[in-house]
Amino acid sequence: MQDPFRTIEWKGDHIRLLDQTLLPREEKYLIIHEVSELCDAIKRLAIRGAPAIGVAAAMGIALGMLKASIADAEATRSFFDSTSSQIASTRPTAVNLFWALDRMKLIFEANCKKNLAELQKVLIQEAVSIESEDRRLCEHIGISGKDLFEDGDVILTHCNAGGLATAGYGTAIGVIRAAFEAGRKIQVVADETRPLNQGSRITAWELMKLGIPVTLITDNTAGAIMKAGEISKVIVGADRIAANGDTANKIGTYSVAVLAHRHGIPFYVAAPLSTIDMKLPSGELIPIEERDPIEVTHIGGTSIAPEGVPVRNIAFDVTPNELISGIVTEKGVAKKPFVKSLRAMFV
Numbered sequence: 001m002q003d004p005f006r007t008i009e010w011k012g013d014h015i016r017l018l019d020q021t022l023l024p025r026e027e028k029y030l031i032i033h034e035v036s037e038l039c040d041a042i043k044r045l046a047i048r049g050a051p052a053i054g055v056a057a058a059m060g061i062a063l064g065m066l067k068a069s070i071a072d073a074e075a076t077r078s079f080f081d082s083t084s085s086q087i088a089s090t091r092p093t094a095v096n097l098f099w100a101l102d103r104m105k106l107i108f109e110a111n112c113k114k115n116l117a118e119l120q121k122v123l124i125q126e127a128v129s130i131e132s133e134d135r136r137l138c139e140h141i142g143i144s145g146k147d148l149f150e151d152g153d154v155i156l157t158h159c160n161a162g163g164l165a166t167a168g169y170g171t172a173i174g175v176i177r178a179a180f181e182a183g184r185k186i187q188v189v190a191d192e193t194r195p196l197n198q199g200s201r202i203t204a205w206e207l208m209k210l211g212i213p214v215t216l217i218t219d220n221t222a223g224a225i226m227k228a229g230e231i232s233k234v235i236v237g238a239d240r241i242a243a244n245g246d247t248a249n250k251i252g253t254y255s256v257a258v259l260a261h262r263h264g265i266p267f268y269v270a271a272p273l274s275t276i277d278m279k280l281p282s283g284e285l286i287p288i289e290e291r292d293p294i295e296v297t298h299i300g301g302t303s304i305a306p307e308g309v310p311v312r313n314i315a316f317d318v319t320p321n322e323l324i325s326g327i328v329t330e331k332g333v334a335k336k337p338f339v340k341s342l343r344a345m346f347v
């Protein structure tokens with residue numbers, strides 16, 4: 001089944017991406033010619049989801065380097081580095097952004113002695129490969145995880161780890177999708193995911209477009225329906241997974257994991273290896289983004305809180321590895337102890 005949209009695409013000399021802030025009301029593509037516009041799109045979540053942010057970062061480098069002028073090698077290097085730092089400062093938690101920038105840096109170093117036109121060409125090629133690889137990896141994540149789900153399963157997911165959070169197909173939604181495409185009779189329950197409603201605006205929209213049965217709930221409903229025996233499994237995506245399996249994902253994921261544990265429901269994480277940060281021994285070291293209070297105090301421009309009330313708008317939380325039943329990657333399903341099983345995936 002084809003994705004009913006294209007998350008992000010390189011168009012010769014610019015980037016085209018679906019503006020996710022407008023979904024589901026409007027399907028509008030942004031045309032991006034400047035790195036500053038791309039950074040703004042990442043910061044305001046027009047493009048979002050760890051793997052998709054990685055693709056955007058790589059394309060941002062390619063775009064920025066198209067603006068480099070022919071000067072000496074040192075000037076080109078410092079132009080590359082400042083473009084990379086500008087993109088790196090957009091969002092701190094999803095490690096795919098830094099992974100993609102490192103990968104572009106390696107290509108830069110291997111080709112910086114070539115003339116500028118050649119260098120620009122290989123950087124574009126690398127960014128485009130990161131995009132096409134990501135879609136393929138997601139399909140492999142789907143293949144790895146699809147047998148976790150069986151006929152009759154009702155699967156809860158949080159936030160959006162679908163095609164729009166990746167170059168296509170999705171991670172957690174990719175596993176659901178692969179099981180559905182294999183003929184399993186499954187249903188999804190999507191948490192709305194306050195404050196920015198990626199669950200209601202994006203996950204529910206994607207699943208309906210794919211014809212996968214989905215029911216939308218408020219975040220507060222998860223506990224009640226687990227207690228009532230209505231949820232059989234949980235699967236979520238990840239923004240960064242530490243070497244011990246601790247997983248940063250959208251705020252509220254930790255609460256869902258605790259609830260799943262309380263009710264004996266398996267809790268899975270799905271992500272490509274590019275989301276695993278083997279440099280971090282545990283989740284306490286994952287940088288967590290805090291966002292503008294206005295996302296909590298306002299909905300669609302309308303105030304829903306008294307003016308001046310202090311707000312915490314923490315965008316991600318960390319689920320400790322002991323609450324995770326398995327981590328689904330393109331190389332298979334890692335099981336506890338994750339320190340060992342995740343390390344084995346990089347060999």
Ligand code: MRU
Nearest residue numbers: 048049050159161165237238250
């Ligand atoms: O703030 P967002 O919308 O970028 O957060 C996205 C998530 O938390 C996703 O679950 C995660 O990036 C996995 S995407 C396959």
